[in-house]
Amino acid sequence: MKIHEYQAKELFRKYKIPVPEGGVAYSADEALGVAEKLATLPVVVKAQIHAGGRGKGGGVKPARSLKEVRSIAGEIIGMNLVTHQTGPGGQKVKKVLVEQGLNIDRELYLSVVPDRETATIVIMASEAGGMDIEAVAAETPEKIIRVHVDPLAGIQPFHCRRTAFGLNLSPAVMKAFNRMITDLYHLFVDYDCSLVEINPLVITKEETIIALDAKVNFDGNALFRHKDILAYRDLDEEDPLEVEASKFNLNYINMDGNVGNMVNGAGLAMATMDIIKQAGAEPANFLDVGGGANAEMVENGFRIILSDDKVKGILINIFGGILRCDILATGVVQAAKKIGVTVPIVIRMEGTNVEEGRKILAESGLNLITAVDLKDAAEKVASIVN
Amino acid sequence: MSIFADRNTRLLVQGITGNEGKFHTRQCIEYGTNVVAGVTPGKGGQKMDDVPVFDSVREAAVHTRANCSMIFVPPPFAADAILEALDAGIELIVAITEGIPVMDMMKVKNLLKHSGSRLIGPNCPGIITPGKAKIGIMPGNIHLPGGPVGVVSRSGTLTYEVVHQLTRQKLGQTTCIGIGGDPVNGTNFIDCLKAFEADPETRAIVMVGEIGGNAEEEAAAFIADHVSKPVVGFIAGLTAPPGRRMGHAGAIISGNSGTAQGKIAVMKEAGIHVCENLGELGEVCAEHF
Numbered sequence: 001m002k003i004h005e006y007q008a009k010e011l012f013r014k015y016k017i018p019v020p021e022g023g024v025a026y027s028a029d030e031a032l033g034v035a036e037k038l039a040t041l042p043v044v045v046k047a048q049i050h051a052g053g054r055g056k057g058g059g060v061k062p063a064r065s066l067k068e069v070r071s072i073a074g075e076i077i078g079m080n081l082v083t084h085q086t087g088p089g090g091q092k093v094k095k096v097l098v099e100q101g102l103n104i105d106r107e108l109y110l111s112v113v114p115d116r117e118t119a120t121i122v123i124m125a126s127e128a129g130g131m132d133i134e135a136v137a138a139e140t141p142e143k144i145i146r147v148h149v150d151p152l153a154g155i156q157p158f159h160c161r162r163t164a165f166g167l168n169l170s171p172a173v174m175k176a177f178n179r180m181i182t183d184l185y186h187l188f189v190d191y192d193c194s195l196v197e198i199n200p201l202v203i204t205k206e207e208t209i210i211a212l213d214a215k216v217n218f219d220g221n222a223l224f225r226h227k228d229i230l231a232y233r234d235l236d237e238e239d240p241l242e243v244e245a246s247k248f249n250l251n252y253i254n255m256d257g258n259v260g261n262m263v264n265g266a267g268l269a270m271a272t273m274d275i276i277k278q279a280g281a282e283p284a285n286f287l288d289v290g291g292g293a294n295a296e297m298v299e300n301g302f303r304i305i306l307s308d309d310k311v312k313g314i315l316i317n318i319f320g321g322i323l324r325c326d327i328l329a330t331g332v333v334q335a336a337k338k339i340g341v342t343v344p345i346v347i348r349m350e351g352t353n354v355e356e357g358r359k360i361l362a363e364s365g366l367n368l369i370t371a372v373d374l375k376d377a378a379e380k381v382a383s384i385v386n
Numbered sequence: 387m388s389i390f391a392d393r394n395t396r397l398l399v400q401g402i403t404g405n406e407g408k409f410h411t412r413q414c415i416e417y418g419t420n421v422v423a424g425v426t427p428g429k430g431g432q433k434m435d436d437v438p439v440f441d442s443v444r445e446a447a448v449h450t451r452a453n454c455s456m457i458f459v460p461p462p463f464a465a466d467a468i469l470e471a472l473d474a475g476i477e478l479i480v481a482i483t484e485g486i487p488v489m490d491m492m493k494v495k496n497l498l499k500h501s502g503s504r505l506i507g508p509n510c511p512g513i514i515t516p517g518k519a520k521i522g523i524m525p526g527n528i529h530l531p532g533g534p535v536g537v538v539s540r541s542g543t544l545t546y547e548v549v550h551q552l553t554r555q556k557l558g559q560t561t562c563i564g565i566g567g568d569p570v571n572g573t574n575f576i577d578c579l580k581a582f583e584a585d586p587e588t589r590a591i592v593m594v595g596e597i598g599g600n601a602e603e604e605a606a607a608f609i610a611d612h613v614s615k616p617v618v619g620f621i622a623g624l625t626a627p628p629g630r631r632m633g634h635a636g637a638i639i640s641g642n643s644g645t646a647q648g649k650i651a652v653m654k655e656a657g658i659h660v661c662e663n664l665g666e667l668g669e670v671c672a673e674h675f
Binding site for chain 2: 117
């Protein structure tokens with residue numbers, strides 16, 4: 001789960017991690033109010049959307065006067081911000097963060113991430129702050145410091161020292177920096193984060209250290225023990241069909257193509273999308289109704305796919321294991337009759353009780369196209385949409 | 387022969403009295419697995435069908451000499467269940483549960499390193515040695531006993547699809563293992579490849595991976611250096627968009643890493659016969675095995 005920068009900074013404040021003074025505003029007037037309260041100029045007006053790359057897209061601008069705060073905030077709020085992470089459609093900006101400007105001396109990069117292969121928590125740092133860290137890692141990997149922390153032992157002072165010396169920090173800021181890493185680590189662990197990132201981390205000319213930006217992502221599997229974080233969810237940042245699917249515990253991701261597809265199991269669902277593409281068509285979605293899907297989940301999945309206007313044909317691929325094909329066929333037929341299907345449907349079923357399942361589909365009176373195997377199914381649905 | 391599970395497996399089921407635990411325990415018994423005990427704290431002394439239920443894993447292990455545990459405990463309590471099995475010295479722990487927090491699994495994984503137990507999963511279909519023992523939720527009837535193929539996969543139903551195609555080609559399986567779709571898991575590809583390489587009855591291997599992480603890349607390097615048997619590989623997620631979690635918690639492309647294209651290139655380089663179209667996997671195996 002992702003949250004906004006201003007929300008991440010609220011969490012930082014809770015852990016005494018220094019952030020610039022500032023406040024969130026939903027209109028130009030409110031932005032002006034925040035700036036007046038800050039009583040310092042210049043300030044920075046920052047679009048609050050989940051995607052990264054906001055500065056390059058024109059969503060982060062300095063304001064040198066109160067008048068400018070108002071005009072810039074008015075410009076950014078309501079704009080359709082396009083960044084490399086939003087896709088060409090962009091994301092509508094509904095709020096901005098207004099913050100004090102800083103006297104920047106150095107810009108660093110600092111993050112805490114889990115490392116899946118070693119099952120450790122990694123502190124990543126670099127002197128190349130304020131840049132795309134992926135690019136730094138690809139072009140100049142030697143500029144990135146990685147310190148692995150065993151989650152059973154937790155963070156130790158030497159982890160902090162290694163990071164600090166690696167960044168060539170001056171003695172004046174080292175103590176504050178070490179405290180900051182320790183606090184970040186604890187925030188990461190306490191809240192089951194999947195990423196805590198500060199880019200850039202600023203050392204000011206006054207030799208203070210401040211998190212100019214803040215990004216925090218959470219492990220969706222652990223949200224059951226962080227009810228306070230759920231309040232940070234912003235549905236405006238999510239695809240409406242994905243929001244709808246999440247209500248029924250369906251794994252659904254909206255994509256650009258026109259072949260809707262419904263599959264049981266995530267791996268098989270990905271492979272089904274791939275085979276649609278290999279047959280010359282494009283998947284409209286990823287939809288995993290679960291390895292143990294029931295008729296109700298099939299029905300809800302169906303409804304969500306059909307409410308997507310792009311969809312010109314549907315491929316249902318079910319490998320009946322524990323869930324028998326006859327039960328699934330019944331579910332599909334019921335759902336199709338109830339919802340009223342407007343596009344051709346190709347069904348490929350395999351596994352337990354497949355003959356009974358096929359018979360139910362054939363006798364349903366619905367215009368369902370059955371496929372003998374996966375390849376046949378993909379080719380049939382591709383020829384329909386092309 | 388087979389790996390990790392066979393007729394000597396004495397299975398206990400943690401979470402045996404829940405709906406899923408009950409259902410799948412019955413399926414395992416029906417397949418012929420020797421289920422000796424169940425564990426549900428507070429329900430010790432009861433029975434699930436003919437299976438005695440105990441309050442703790444240690445107690446169940448002492449009374450029944452169980453050497454393997456299958457876990458159906460819900461995600462908030464699953465890491466604790468794994469650690470309880472570990473503490474009781476259970477040799478093979480198969481965690482079916484989906485949705486365990488990564489932080490919990492990181493701790494479990496670090497404790498596993500210092501134990502004699504093997505963990506399969508979590509978020510996996512389990513392990514089956516066709517005709518001998520089924521420890522998991524996979525449909526037993528699609529499998530063909532006797533080998534020669536060993537199957538290892540990060541997925542559930544995708545593995546069933548692969549096994550089904552193998553069976554249709556009359557290619558039997560020695561053991562099929564689902565290592566799970568989570569970012570942090572117990573047994574990995576390399577553990578399974580090592581065991582398949584050492585198993586005389588396994589004469590060919592199918593490895594099914596997906597986007598996210600670099601387990602397939604590491605496995606490919608291992609295969610190039612240490613595996614003499616033919617390997618057919620498949621990677622799901624060629625069309626997956628970056629930055630999105632594709633159902634499995636571990637199936638996510640971060641930046642430029644973990645892409646299907648990258649994995650396939652590395653696997654081909656390592657001499658693995660990569661099948662890029664799932665519809666043709668059975669035929670590709672028949673050709674190479």
